[in-house]
Amino acid sequence: MNNIDAKELRTAFGSYMTGVTVATAQASDGSYVGFTANSFTSVSMDPPLLLVCPGNHLSSLSVFEEVEHFAINILSHGQESVSNLFASSKTSRFEQLRWEADEHGSPILNDVAASFSCVVHQRITAGDHMILIGRVTGFSNTKNGGLGYCRSGYFSLEKERQADMLTRSGLTGFAGAIIQYQDTLLLQLDDNGLSIPTLALDNELSARSSLTQHFNIIGLHASIGPVYSLYDDEDQSTRYTFLKAAALSSETGGLGQYVPISSIETQDFDNSSQRNMVERYIREFQSQEFGLYIGSSQTGEIHRDDY
Numbered sequence: 001m002n003n004i005d006a007k008e009l010r011t012a013f014g015s016y017m018t019g020v021t022v023a024t025a026q027a028s029d030g031s032y033v034g035f036t037a038n039s040f041t042s043v044s045m046d047p048p049l050l051l052v053c054p055g056n057h058l059s060s061l062s063v064f065e066e067v068e069h070f071a072i073n074i075l076s077h078g079q080e081s082v083s084n085l086f087a088s089s090k091t092s093r094f095e096q097l098r099w100e101a102d103e104h105g106s107p108i109l110n111d112v113a114a115s116f117s118c119v120v121h122q123r124i125t126a127g128d129h130m131i132l133i134g135r136v137t138g139f140s141n142t143k144n145g146g147l148g149y150c151r152s153g154y155f156s157l158e159k160e161r162q163a164d165m166l167t168r169s170g171l172t173g174f175a176g177a178i179i180q181y182q183d184t185l186l187l188q189l190d191d192n193g194l195s196i197p198t199l200a201l202d203n204e205l206s207a208r209s210s211l212t213q214h215f216n217i218i219g220l221h222a223s224i225g226p227v228y229s230l231y232d233d234e235d236q237s238t239r240y241t242f243l244k245a246a247a248l249s250s251e252t253g254g255l256g257q258y259v260p261i262s263s264i265e266t267q268d269f270d271n272s273s274q275r276n277m278v279e280r281y282i283r284e285f286q287s288q289e290f291g292l293y294i295g296s297s298q299t300g301e302i303h304r305d306d307y
């Protein structure tokens with residue numbers, strides 16, 4: 001590939017924020033196939049066209065090369081697990097969730113933001129992918145917010161808005177970041193034990209902007225992801241907002257040290273809210289299904305919509 005570094009190119013392509021879809025079809029033997037795709041694009045209104053790009057690596061490629069019909073399901077926020085199901089090599093995907101076939105047998109998944117039934121309009125070979133253009137023959141739409149994807153992580157504007165509204169409440173604010181680099185987390189260790197890097201919020205700035213500004217100042221290259229935990233400590237009239245972040249290198253910006261997730265001793269956290277948060281993070285890291293905690297330092301709810 002000339003002098004282009006494939007890994008860096010993939011990372012650069014991955015900086016483009018997209019939604020997440022699942023493309024589905026019924027094979028000629030009657031079985032159902034589907035794969036997670038963020039290469040979806042609407043193409044034309046008249047005629048109504050859309051496209052998706054199945055890659056040569058897909059186990060279902062031959063089906064998408066032959067079928068006359070397929071469907072696109074636009075995932076809702078909270079459907080990370082559906083995306084993961086159709087993005088990891090597993091059999092019997094369709095037994096694990098609720099769906100109905102459209103009139104040509106293409107699976108339409110329950111609770112998606114929108115879905116489109118298509119007849120194949122054109123197939124174009126393009127390198128190691130195919131551009132599959134469909135003409136929309138039917139669709140459904142809901143008010144569900146969409147699931148977002150950027151730099152290998154999911155996000156939800158809906159949840160961010162909810163978190164932002166709560167942030168404008170007049171409490172003294174602190175922002176923290178759970179900063180992951182590969183299989184490690186950036187943690188601080190002092191005489192009180194372990195803690196998550198946290199800073200006092202400037203009232204003018206949101207948690208995200210404050211962290212972004214601070215990371216720039218200390219030279220920590222990290223991409224800040226979704227809000228992970230938002231809770232009030234009413235005794236101290238304080239609100240804590242923790243965001244997920246992915247460090248782009250092993251530099252720490254002097255914030256602490258990277259500790260392998262598998263060897264974090266959560267009992268070493270002096271602060272029980274942070275201990276609970278890191279325990280949850282370790283669990284969710286295993287399943288790669290991250291929720292958003294909203295509540296107080298004592299009780300709250302984890303927002304993770306199941307399918």
Ligand SMILES: Cc1cc2nc3c(=O)[nH]c(=O)nc-3n(C[C@H](O)[C@H](O)[C@H](O)COP(=O)(O)O)c2cc1C
Nearest residue numbers: 035036037038039053054055058059086087088089
């Ligand atoms: C967010 C996301 C977007 C993806 N987009 C595409 C895509 O547009 N085209 C593609 O061929 N694979 C895409 N993939 C990868 C496939 O979903 C993945 O390789 C899947 O396991 C393929 O199905 P298979 O296991 O049946 O081969 C994407 C994966 C994720 C997580």
